Each structure stands twice: as C-alpha cells, then as structure tokens.
C-alpha cells in the first residue's frame with residue numbers, strides 16, 4: 255500500500271504530480287512519500303502493541319536525514335551499521351537511547367563514537383569484537399549494553415547475497431556456542447549483557463524461517479536465564495519482504511509477523527526490538543527517469559533511460575525486478591510492446607529489464623521505477639562520473655529536495671592533483 259497513484263491520467267505522489275517534480279528537479283531523481291513511510295512504520299508499531307517494544311528503522315535501506323527525522327519524530331528507533339549512520343541518526347535528532355548498533359566489523363573508533371554519544375545497545379557479533387568493545391568502554395569509564403547476535407542456521411529462502419542466517423554466513427556466533435560466548439561476555443569488564451539478537455536475511459516472503467529462528471531464540475533465552483544471565487531484550491532483526499510486482503504473491507503483513515512474534519516469544523516477558531528497513535522504505539519511494547532514446551535493435555527495441563545502474567543497482571546486483579511505469583497513464587487497452595530497458599553506462603549489466611511489456615514510449619517521456627525507496631539512493635555512486643542522484647520528499651501537497659544534485663564542479667573539485675604532478 256503506497257501513495258503513488260494515477261489521477262486524471264497522471265502519476266502522483268500523494269497530492270503532487272510527479273511530472274511537476276521532474277520539471278523542478280530534473281531526472282533521474284528519487285521521490286519518497288512521507289505518508290507511506292509513516293504508514294509502514296505504524297503498521298509495525300501497531301503489530302507489537304501491548305508488548306514493550308521498539309521499532310528500529312534499518313537506515314542502511316534509506317538514510318537521508320529528512321527521512322530519519324520523519325520516522326524518529328514518529329517514535330522510531332534506528333538500527334545503524336556504521337559510525338556514519340550513527341552520526342546521521344544523531345544529526346536527524348534521534349536520541350542515542352533509541353539507536354542500536356549492528357554490524358560484523360565495528361571498529362574501535364566507531365564504538366568510541368557511539369559510546370560517547372549515547373547508545374541503546376551494541377549487537378555484538380564475535381568474541382574479538384566483544385573484547386574490543388570491553389576495552390573501549392573501560393577506557394571511557396562507561397558500561398556498554400550489549401546483545402549477542404546468534405546465527406540460528408536457518409535457511410531464509412531468499413537471494414544468496416542477502417541471506418545471513420546460515421552457518422556458512424559471516425554473521426553472528428553459531429547458536430551452538432552461544433552459552434560459552436555469553437559466559438565470556440558476562441566476565442568482561444565494561445559490558446552489560448541485556449539480550450539476544452538475530453537477523454536471518456532480507457526480502458523474506460514467508461514467515462516460516464523467522465518462526466524457526468525465533469523458536470531457537472526462545473529456547474536459548476531459557477537456557478541463558480538458567481545460566482544466570484538476565485535476558486530482558488530480544489532484537490529480532492529485519493527482513494520482512496515486499497511485493498516488487500503486482501502479480502506477486504503477497505508477502506506476510508506486519509500484523510501477521512507481529513502475531514507470530516507473540517506466539518513464539520511473547521511468553522518470555524522480554525522487550526522486543528525489530529529492525530525493518532525494506533518494508534518501511536521500499537514501496538515508499540520511486541526513481542523518476544526520462545527516456546533519452548528509443549533504439550531499434552535486432553529483434554528488440556531498447557528504451558535508453560537517463561537513469562543507470564549507478565543510480566539503482568538492484569537489478570544488476572541482485573537480479574531484482576522493479577515495475578517501471580509511465581508518468582502519463584497508458585490508455586486502457588493500449589497494445590504493449592516488449593522493450594529492453596537500459597541505462598547509458600558502458601556495461602551490459604546496466605540493464606533494468608529485458609523484453610518488458612510496456613505501452614509505446616518515445617524520447618522525452620517520463621517513467622518511474624516503483625519500489626525503489628529501499629536500497630536505492632543509498633547504494634548510488636558516481637560511476638561513469640555521473641552526478642549523484644538527488645532525493646525529494648513529498649508530504650501532502652508539498653515537496654522538498656532533501657538531497658540536491660551536485661554540480662559538475664562540486665564533483666570534480668573533490669579530487670586534487672598533487673603538487674608534484
């Protein structure tokens with residue numbers, strides 16, 4: 255459910271015609287709907303109503319500080335995976351007490367930043383990381399609250415690049431060694447063990463893998479309590495998938511996910527944290543683009559867009575599907591033709607779709623990639639010396655540029671030529 259609908263033959267974002275944004279900002283450009291972001295956050299928040307909980311937005315999916323402020327003001331916490339994300343969350347006004355720090359390779363400098371600025375907890379992923387955090391906390395004279403991320407060895411049944419909960423993945427400690435590692439943590443100075451963390455992957459389209467992982471967490475909670483640890487908090491990670499196509503079977507809803515959490519873990523009396531990213535941001539954003547050329551090829555036509563893999567890498571990186579729709583609503587019953595939809599970058603990988611049925615399009619027409627809010631702008635680069643793609647936030651009938659497109663001078667002047675050249 256989003257707020258990007260055709261009205262009077264035009265595609266709108268809430269109460270703003272997207273063509274107006276394209277005129278004002280140019281293309282390519284990301285556009286986010288504030289109402290959709292808030293609605294998705296609320297769905298998760300309500301799914302856990304009645305349980306002590308915090309919904310921490312996985313801001314690696316979309317980290318513009320305007321979006322973080324919108325969600326933070328609504329009560330969201332943040333799941334950060336780097337010192338840079340921590341500082342972004344703080345710049346957006348999110349208090350440290352609502353920030354959890356995940357990630358397999360936190361450096362001492364990042365730990366220092368978060369410990370001195372205030373942090374809800376670190377989700378620790380290995381013994382060496384635990385020792386480093388203990389040292390940093392002791393040196394600062396503070397205590398670091400931690401959960402330990404366990405790897406439940408569950409198959410998330412998702413794309414290999416975003417599956418994280420199998421024993422061959424780099425994440426967490428094997429659940430079989432958890433009791434020993436929790437004992438080690440309890441003995442280290444500067445740490446306070448508060449709970450268990452688990453995150454098995456992204457774009458999961460069924461609840462079964464979550465349920466299997468959470469059942470293991472429930473069992474482990476009982477064992478750890480018997481060992482004398484005060485397990486009061488469970489961080490259940492993110493990963494709930496979204497529909498990327500209209501024809502897709504619908505993935506489970508946040509309410510169903512919440513019900514499953516109550517069922518598997520509700521009896522433990524723990525505070526629950528979840529870290530959704532994609533489901534909050536994915537369908538809350540579009541990437542606008544203009545058709546530069548329509549090129550006839552051998553047995554196929556190419557739609558060459560001004561957006562490229564550097565702006566939206568998901569198709570190239572994860573073989574991801576994005577619905578691509580014209581900003582002018584196609585006439586009902588118009589004949590569709592297959593196009594290969596590509597960007598201008600000098601790689602065949604710069605292909606968004608092959609033989610995609612589309613209504614007839616011409617140079618100058620505007621299109622929108624749907625479901626591009628998550629893992630879109632955050633993964634953009636300047637490959638081919640293309641300017642970093644701008645971002646726009648819509649709320650009701652207002653819109654604002656929340657990251658401006660840089661100028662060529664700005665891009666080039668970041669480099670410098672040594673005096674000896």
Ligand SMILES: *Cc1c(COP(=O)(O)O)cnc(C)c1O
Pocket residue numbers: 312314315333356357453455456457491492493494529530531532533628
């Ligand atoms: C990526 C990630 C998330 C968010 O995953 P989504 O699929 O976007 O919900 C949450 N927690 C951790 C630890 C992650 O690495």
